[in-house]
Amino acid sequence: MPQLPRRALLRAAATLPLAAPALAAWPDRPVRIISGFAPGGLNDIVSRAMAQALTPLLGQGVMVENRPGAGGSIGAAAAARATPDGSTLWMGIVDTQAINPFAYKSLPYDPERDFAPISLVAHFPFGLVVGPSRPGITDFPALMAAARAAPGRISYASWGIASTPHLAMERILRAQRGDQGAEMLHVPFTSQAPAMQAVMAGQVDCFALPAGGAESMTRDGRTRAVAVMARAPLEILPGAPPLSTHGIPLSSGLWKAIYAPARTPPEVVARLNGAVREAMTAPAFIEVVRQQGAVPEPTTPEDLAELGRRERQAWGEVVRATGATLG
Incomplete structure (x- = not known):
């Protein structure tokens, strides 16, 4: 096969389209x-x-x-x-x-x-858990009855003012107020973990938190999940009915x-x-x-x-x- 002159090769190469540059490795750092x-x-x-x-x-x-x-x-x-x-x-x-x-x-x-x-x-979705400070409260109606009987005496935790647990509980309480009123004391913490610890230690009465955290709080039986803020029951919190069964069409989380x-x-x-x-x-x-x-x-x-x-x-x-x- 005859060899092309070097100048011909260079002229031919100049007419070819430039190859696309290789993509840089990404990510190039942790x-x-x-x-x-x-x-x-x-x-x-x-x-x-x-x-x-x-x-x-x-x-x-x-x-x-x-x-x-x-x-x-x-x-x-x-x-x-x-x-x-x-x-x-x-x-x-x-x-x-x-x-x-x-x-x-x-x-x-x-x-x-x-x-x-x-x-x-x-x-x-959220689960609503009641801690050992209120052993007589075993379901959601009992929790709301206690809040009406002693306004401001039942406390609930959150991970901050205007956080989802705070607003979710306020929506529940507003739905329950009616003519009798239902008030609770809001106790905000800096994050979920210390709020969980306070409820399990009996320092705060209840907490609406993600269902996985609620399940971990109830394993030893000292705390009880009384409701879930979901459209249907949750497998990980058996026995805790959706709020809709109590006339509150609220799903939150x-x-x-x-x-x-x-x-x-x-x-x-x-x-x-x-x-x-x-x-x-x-x-x-x-x-x-x-x-x-x-x-x-x-x-x-x-x-x-x-x-x-x-x-x-x-x-x-x-x-x-x-x-x-x-x-």
Whole structure:
């Protein structure tokens, strides 16, 4: 076969289209998931399960960074300020993404402007637990009767003013007031774990919290789940009927979702969405979510953005109705 002259080869090469540059390895550094709440609570549990499931998919270590305080606002602000390169994720919840904008007069972040939605994780329904301080209260009607008989004497825990447990209990009490009135004393804590401990120690009377935490509180029989804030009974809290059986059509709980900082490149958002959705198919992740009374609910970024808009409208109305605001 004759050889082409060197000049001919160079001229031919010059006419060929340039090859597309190789895609840079991504991520090129360890990834962190920021959680706005302390270790030991549901946000921490789900964040760590997500980190474990993502690690083999991203080919990098994925760690959880707990930044608790101010109803999750400290962690949210840290995530919003992070470099938008896909190396920082944010485990947002309904409190941080839909309630805080109405509960706080000033926030160090904007839940819509400062985050790029990746995917919903799941909805986690609440269970209502009564602690050992009230051994005679064995069901929901007895709890409401006690609240009417001694207004302000029965106490309930939450992980902060205007948090979902606070607002959920206020919605229950408002539904029960009628002509007789039903009042309870709200005792806010900084996160779920210390609130659970206070109820189990008999320092606070009851707590509406994610069903997985409620189940763990009732294992020794000292605390009792008297209701679930779900449309149907929950397998992990047998014997605790939905509030609808008592005439309260209320289902409430937490939704959790993964976000990246705003201005994260669209191609990185797409890759993250694919990785997070695949992570939610991992048997270990599914089991962690199942133990919390939920199932994984992967979505597109667009569907998560729409959920956020709907939830801000709904919870804004609840905050205004209850007057639960902070400075």
